[in-house]
Amino acid sequence: MNIITNTDALAATCARLADAGYVTVDTEFMRDSTFWPKLCLIQLASPGEAFIVDPQAPGIDLAPFYELMRNKQVVKVFHAARQDIEIFWHEAETIPDPLFDTQVAAMVCGFGESVGYETLVRKLTGGSVDKSSRFTDWSRRPLSDKQLQYACGDVTHLRKIYEVLARRLTQTGRARWVAEEMAILQDPETYAQRPEDAWKRIKMRFKGQRGLAVLVEIAAWRERQAQERDLPRSRILKDDALAEIATQIPRVPEDLDRLRAVPKGFANSRTAASIMEAVERGLSMPEDRIPVVKDSEPLPPGIGPLVELLKVLLSLRSEEHEVAQKLVARTSDLELIAAHDEPDVPALKGWRREIFGADAQRLKRGELALSARGKKILLLETAKGAR
Numbered sequence: 001m002n003i004i005t006n007t008d009a010l011a012a013t014c015a016r017l018a019d020a021g022y023v024t025v026d027t028e029f030m031r032d033s034t035f036w037p038k039l040c041l042i043q044l045a046s047p048g049e050a051f052i053v054d055p056q057a058p059g060i061d062l063a064p065f066y067e068l069m070r071n072k073q074v075v076k077v078f079h080a081a082r083q084d085i086e087i088f089w090h091e092a093e094t095i096p097d098p099l100f101d102t103q104v105a106a107m108v109c110g111f112g113e114s115v116g117y118e119t120l121v122r123k124l125t126g127g128s129v130d131k132s133s134r135f136t137d138w139s140r141r142p143l144s145d146k147q148l149q150y151a152c153g154d155v156t157h158l159r160k161i162y163e164v165l166a167r168r169l170t171q172t173g174r175a176r177w178v179a180e181e182m183a184i185l186q187d188p189e190t191y192a193q194r195p196e197d198a199w200k201r202i203k204m205r206f207k208g209q210r211g212l213a214v215l216v217e218i219a220a221w222r223e224r225q226a227q228e229r230d231l232p233r234s235r236i237l238k239d240d241a242l243a244e245i246a247t248q249i250p251r252v253p254e255d256l257d258r259l260r261a262v263p264k265g266f267a268n269s270r271t272a273a274s275i276m277e278a279v280e281r282g283l284s285m286p287e288d289r290i291p292v293v294k295d296s297e298p299l300p301p302g303i304g305p306l307v308e309l310l311k312v313l314l315s316l317r318s319e320e321h322e323v324a325q326k327l328v329a330r331t332s333d334l335e336l337i338a339a340h341d342e343p344d345v346p347a348l349k350g351w352r353r354e355i356f357g358a359d360a361q362r363l364k365r366g367e368l369a370l371s372a373r374g375k376k377i378l379l380l381e382t383a384k385g386a387r
Contacts, residue, residue, distance in 0.1 A: 001050050001152045005057035007064070013044070013051055014064040020046035022075035023068070024158035025096070027084045028138040028151055035226040035233070037087050040138035045155035052151060056141065062092070069096040077162045079103050079117045079154075081185055089191045097186060102158065104181045105165040108174050110322030117154070125160045129153060177351040198223035199291075204243040213290045214282030215246035221278040225271070236271075237262070249279060303338050310334040310360055312370055316377050317356045328356050338364065 004010050017023050028041035042053040042065060055062060069076060069088060076096035078084055080103045088094045106115045111123070118129045133150035143151075169175040184190060199212075199219035225236045233239075241261040248259060253272040256262045266272060299307075311334060318325040329347035336343035337360050348357040359379065362368045371378045 001052060001148065003148070004051055004053045005060065007059070007061040010053060010060065010062070011064040014068040016049075017044065017046050017068055018071055018074060020074060022046070022077055022100070022162065024077045024155040024162060025069075025084065026078065026151070026154040026158070027087060029083075029087060030137070030139045031232075033232065033235075034230050036090055036230055037083070038139060039087050039091065041143075041151055043151050043155040045152075045159055047159060050152050050156050052148060056139070066092045066094045069094050072097060074098075075100050077102065077158060079120070079158060079161070082190070085185060086191050089188065093188075095186050095188065099182045099186055100162060100166070100178070101182065101185060102161050102165055104185075104327075105169060105178050106161075107324040107327045108177050108181075109165055109168050109172075110324070113324045113326040115324075117157075120161045121157045124164045125157050127157055129157070174351075180350050193223070193227065195220035195223035195227075202239050202242055202246075204246070209287070209290045210283060211246045211249065212293065213285040214249055214279050215242060216291065217278040217282035217285070218242050218245055218275060221274060237275075245275070245279065246282075249283070250276070251279070252276065297339075299335055300339055303335075306338040306364065307331075307334050309363060309370060310338060312377060313360055313363055313379070314356060316370075316379060317359065321355050323355070328352050329360075334360075337361070 002013070004013055024043075024045045026043045027039060028043075029037040029039050031037045039055045042055060042062075044051045044053065044065075053062075053065060054060065066088065068074065075098050077100045078096070079101065081096075081099065081101045085095055085099075088096065102120060103115060103117075106120055107113060111120065118131070121127050121129050130146075130150055130153070133144075133147045136147055138147070166175075169178060196216070199216045202215060202219060204215070219242055222233055222236045222242065225231075226233045229236075238261065241259070241263075244259045244261045245256075248255070250256050250259065253267040253276055256267040256272060256275070257264060311331070314325055314329055314334065318328055329345070329352065333343075333345040333347040336345050337347065337357075342348070346352055347360065359368060363370070363379075366384050367382055369380045369382050371380050
């Protein structure tokens with residue numbers, strides 16, 4: 001294990017790693033008291049070496065690392081990459097390319113839904129992971145040898161996991177499936193944190209459009225406050241307080257103290273006036289700017305049995321192809337397929353359509369039928385399907 005604490009050493013290391021076919025990558029970060037994740041450690045490994053980069057080292061510049069992440073000649077391997085990429089996008093507007101996520105690849109290869117790193121280590125490498133350092137404070141210095149060993153293990157085991165999964169994907173012709181999923185992880189929209197969309201996080205029922213408009217504005221206010229002050233949203237104001245403000249619509253700061261979910265004395269705080277301004281913006285929002293929230297449509301009467309048949313087909317196809325059901329389709333997808341001719345759902349696109357979606361529609365049209373033979377479920381073509 002090599003610990004890197006200065007820019008020159010990082011640049012030399014990244015230049016050497018640029019000649020590797022792949023690098024495994026992981027991070028340790030803290031987010032308990034901030035809005036943005038605080039990057040505390042970066043772990044890197046090539047087939048023959050392993051490194052730990054200390055982003056908190058005085059004067060270190062991570063530019064060589066981000067250049068490596070953009071190097072299209074080197075595959076960047078992560079496990080459950082989304083949070084790591086969120087950090088890179090926020091810090092340097094960088095998304096690793098090309099990208100390989102072993103959690104997604106494992107689901108494609110039949111290891112179950114959202115398979116954990118420890119499970120893959122055990123099944124594919126025969127090793128084990130000491131979990132005792134997982135929830136330690138990674139921002140404190142110096143780090144203990146136990147912490148460093150744990151962090152390093154997150155990328156050294158990952159080498160064997162990647163090699164096994166990549167080989168299986170090549171053998172089964174499923175590398176394209178994983179590539180389709182990586183496109184989502186590499187889309188900057190996946191990591192967008194727009195204040196105007198923050199209201200979508202709040203779970204509440206709306207009695208009127210004007211209350212929704214107020215929620216849009218006060219949720220955007222909280223999001224901007226949290227981002228600018230780098231504080232968790234709940235430290236600014238909790239979700240239930242936003243929901244109560246949108247429902248009760250206070251008009252003067254003193255009204256805030258009459259709300260149960262708003263902390264007592266909040267009316268006298270420095271931010272009370274800005275909340276009132278957000279409420280007024282919501283009350284004056286033009287009708288054509290207020291979002292339209294559609295209630296979920298009830299399923300057509302009698303469609304339940306068809307949904308159950310589609311669930312059986314999903315189970316059958318997922319088992320045949322040894323891929324996690326959750327990755328292929330969710331129950332909401334099946335309900336929409338049952339209710340509509342060509343709904344806009346992932347299950348009817350790309351590789352999912354090939355292994356499930358097309359047959360789901362044929363089953364719905366009566367061109368395929370499900371039958372049982374002993375303990376096995378069979379998919380049979382009907383006379384209608386044969387025409």
